Amino acid sequence: MSTPPHDIVFLTSEIYPFSKSGGLADVMGILPLTLSRLGVRVAVFTPFYGRLSTGQYPVHLVYENCPVGYPWFDSTADIYMANYHGLPVYFIERGEYFDRRHYYCTHKGDYFDNCERFIFFCRAALCAIRHMGLGTRIVHAQDWHAALAVAYLAFWRRTDPFWAGMRTVMSIHNLAYQGRFSYRLFEQSGLPHEAWNMEGVEFYNSFNLLKAGVAFADRITTVSPSYAREIMTPEFGCGLEGILTRRKADLIGILNGADYAIWSPQHDPVLECTYSADQPEGKKECKAALLQSLNMRPELADRPVLGFIGRFRGQKGIDVILESIPEIMALDVGFIALGEGKAEYEAAMMNIMEEYPGRVVGVIGYTEEISHLIQAGTDIFLMPSRYEPCGLTQMYSLSYGTPPVATAVGGLRDTIIPYPQEGANGFVFNEPTRESLVQAVRQAVAVWDDKAAWKTLQINAMRANFSWEKSARRYMQVYAGLHADLFAQEGGAL
Numbered sequence: 001m002s003t004p005p006h007d008i009v010f011l012t013s014e015i016y017p018f019s020k021s022g023g024l025a026d027v028m029g030i031l032p033l034t035l036s037r038l039g040v041r042v043a044v045f046t047p048f049y050g051r052l053s054t055g056q057y058p059v060h061l062v063y064e065n066c067p068v069g070y071p072w073f074d075s076t077a078d079i080y081m082a083n084y085h086g087l088p089v090y091f092i093e094r095g096e097y098f099d100r101r102h103y104y105c106t107h108k109g110d111y112f113d114n115c116e117r118f119i120f121f122c123r124a125a126l127c128a129i130r131h132m133g134l135g136t137r138i139v140h141a142q143d144w145h146a147a148l149a150v151a152y153l154a155f156w157r158r159t160d161p162f163w164a165g166m167r168t169v170m171s172i173h174n175l176a177y178q179g180r181f182s183y184r185l186f187e188q189s190g191l192p193h194e195a196w197n198m199e200g201v202e203f204y205n206s207f208n209l210l211k212a213g214v215a216f217a218d219r220i221t222t223v224s225p226s227y228a229r230e231i232m233t234p235e236f237g238c239g240l241e242g243i244l245t246r247r248k249a250d251l252i253g254i255l256n257g258a259d260y261a262i263w264s265p266q267h268d269p270v271l272e273c274t275y276s277a278d279q280p281e282g283k284k285e286c287k288a289a290l291l292q293s294l295n296m297r298p299e300l301a302d303r304p305v306l307g308f309i310g311r312f313r314g315q316k317g318i319d320v321i322l323e324s325i326p327e328i329m330a331l332d333v334g335f336i337a338l339g340e341g342k343a344e345y346e347a348a349m350m351n352i353m354e355e356y357p358g359r360v361v362g363v364i365g366y367t368e369e370i371s372h373l374i375q376a377g378t379d380i381f382l383m384p385s386r387y388e389p390c391g392l393t394q395m396y397s398l399s400y401g402t403p404p405v406a407t408a409v410g411g412l413r414d415t416i417i418p419y420p421q422e423g424a425n426g427f428v429f430n431e432p433t434r435e436s437l438v439q440a441v442r443q444a445v446a447v448w449d450d451k452a453a454w455k456t457l458q459i460n461a462m463r464a465n466f467s468w469e470k471s472a473r474r475y476m477q478v479y480a481g482l483h484a485d486l487f488a489q490e491g492g493a494l
């Protein structure tokens with residue numbers, strides 16, 4: 001396990017396998033680890049939630065009563081640590097903020113003190129870097145929860161020699177979530193008043209945490225090249241397209257990868273039968289087992305079964321799928337959805353399930369195991385996202401030989417080669433509408449009926465390789481652009 005200095009420190013609100021509500025956790029569970037395997041001295045800071053799954057990675061106290069400073073004069077945080085395959089993961093513990101049932105919200109809405117919670121998280125992580133002598137040179141913040149760290153550093157390094165050499169990277173995983181709060185909370189944040197302006201943290205009179213990160217970071221990254229372009233437009237910029245365009249020279253799109261140690265049918269321990277591009281036969285058994293376990297009609301073994309895994313939110317286009325079900329079911333197929341989210345979509349899913357007994361199953365909730373079983377046991381993966389910064393589930397579905405049918409946005413555009421192009425591994429359509437989705441599903445089902453064509457598509461899908469190593473090296477270039485000497489001793493690891 002690497003000991004300080006930790007040149008690069010990630011700040012994240014989620015990290016798999018300790019905490020997870022979506023793709024950010026998956027990325028944090030593998031990107032820092034890949035960097036550390038490439039010789040980068042890296043560590044991660046994350047909140048110590050009540051629901052932390054520490055499992056096989058024991059967590060122990062490493063620093064007690066770390067002072068967090070203004071505006072919490074008397075406030076301290078306890079810092080715990082786990083060794084995750086050699087990667088130090090530090091947990092910020094403060095029961096009143098993080099020891100709760102959920103990470104960010106309950107079914108009634110966001111926690112009322114989210115701003116305070118994540119101000120605390122950012123300040124505590126930075127104070128820990130200082131008090132624990134971690135020797136950090138770059139702070140790499142993920143999404144709005146960590147963005148304030150970037151803004152603090154921009155000001156602290158002007159006046160405090162300790163921070164003078166610190167550089168910052170802000171990664172955007174989803175621009176739709178910005179963390180917007182009131183001016184009163186800006187005053188409590190401890191940022192100087194000069195930060196309150198249109199080129200700083202102010203956004204239509206609100207305190208915008210992600211904007212703070214975008215405004216003050218030395219570099220801004222997002223999780224696919226297409227999304228990097230899209231967020232500079234009004235359609236996808238969520239109001240930040242102006243400042244992002246002004247920062248274009250520092251905005252970089254780096255495609256996420258897939259963690260094939262976890263998401264590969266060749267060695268997936270939960271599957272009925274493992275399989276691979278060279279020996280794909282086992283997929284049929286996975287499908288049969290899935291149909292049986294969900295009490296679905298056995299005849300579906302000979303018809304395409306469509307899958308959806310994701311948050312039941314507008315972003316993912318689950319409503320578009322629900323609207324399209326009558327036309328999709330007319331194609332004599334099955335459909336399995338896994339996820340949770342907006343109550344109205346969950347209810348609609350349940351109604352549809354009753355209308356098509358044995359042919360449509362909605363599993364409301366989420367477990368990793370069911371997610372793997374659906375990736376392996378379905379034939380076609382639906383992803384009609386309205387926007388998609390990167391998207392990991394389509395990379396996983398490709399790996400499991402379940403070609404995606406997806407909108408041509410963001411990372412979906414960057415990862416799917418659409419039929420009938422040479423090397424096709426899936427299907428894309430332009431508008432997230434019922435008509436477009438149904439048309440694309442019809443096309444996919446028609447190709448499925450042509451066994452030879454489908455096999456080629458499936459093999460192409462399984463052979464796609466979204467390597468984290470390649471992406472991690474791109475991040476190393478970004479870091480090296482901020483501190484040229486960082487990887488000098490690695491003898492040109494870049």
Ligand code: ADP
Pocket residue numbers: 020021022023024026309310311312338339340365366371390391392393394
């Ligand atoms: P996003 O992060 O926008 O939800 P991604 O495709 O990047 O989408 O990543 C989703 C990840 O989260 C996958 O590992 C997927 O299996 C998982 N996932 C999907 N739905 C849920 C859910 N409701 N709760 C927790 N994890 C989920």
Ligand code: GLC
Pocket residue numbers: 022023024027173174223256388389390391392411
């Ligand atoms: C976000 C995005 C998703 C992306 C993930 C990880 O949750 O919605 O597209 O894959 O972050 O970067």
